[in-house]
Amino acid sequence: MLVTYRWSAERDALVLTVEVEPEGTWTVPLPRLGLRMAVPAEVTDVEWFGGGPGEAYADFHQAAVIGRHWSSVDGLQTPYVRPQENGNRTGVRWAELRGPGGGVRVEGEPTVELTVRRWTSEELDAADHTTDLVAGDRVHVNLDLAQAELGSE
Numbered sequence: 001m002l003v004t005y006r007w008s009a010e011r012d013a014l015v016l017t018v019e020v021e022p023e024g025t026w027t028v029p030l031p032r033l034g035l036r037m038a039v040p041a042e043v044t045d046v047e048w049f050g051g052g053p054g055e056a057y058a059d060f061h062q063a064a065v066i067g068r069h070w071s072s073v074d075g076l077q078t079p080y081v082r083p084q085e086n087g088n089r090t091g092v093r094w095a096e097l098r099g100p101g102g103g104v105r106v107e108g109e110p111t112v113e114l115t116v117r118r119w120t121s122e123e124l125d126a127a128d129h130t131t132d133l134v135a136g137d138r139v140h141v142n143l144d145l146a147q148a149e150l151g152s153e
Helices: 121-126
Strands: 002-010 013-021 032-040 045-052 065-072 089-099 102-117 138-147
Touching: 013 032, 032 102, 045 102
Parallel strands: none
Antiparallel strands: 002 013, 032 138, 045 065, 045 089, 089 102, 102 138
16 A cells, blocks of 8 residues: 655644555455554543444444543443454544643544554454553554454454
């Protein structure tokens, strides 16, 4: 894939425009297409306008109610018996991640898929038990344009 990231300043915002151009033949679906970033671990709360209050993905989002929701970062997680992908909020128009030292606001145009957790996707995939998931010095944020369906394990 050819990806172009364009950062620009508009009024009081930093704007990221991402252009994606497929290259070659893909034989498997992409699990997600988006951006991953990390913010300081002091971020403890998330407020968003989009699907909620619980998690929702492409293949199960009917129970997600569009509205203004709030959760702690830890409250966004679904502690499945075997750790697996979880915690996505769908159709997010905007989200604010906050902590005692400030925060960050993200806005979708028109929407993004939002996942916020205290470990990386790789750490989640490697975990056999929820006790294997240890919070680090960052909160990891996925802002996705699209995701593949999950199915279940």
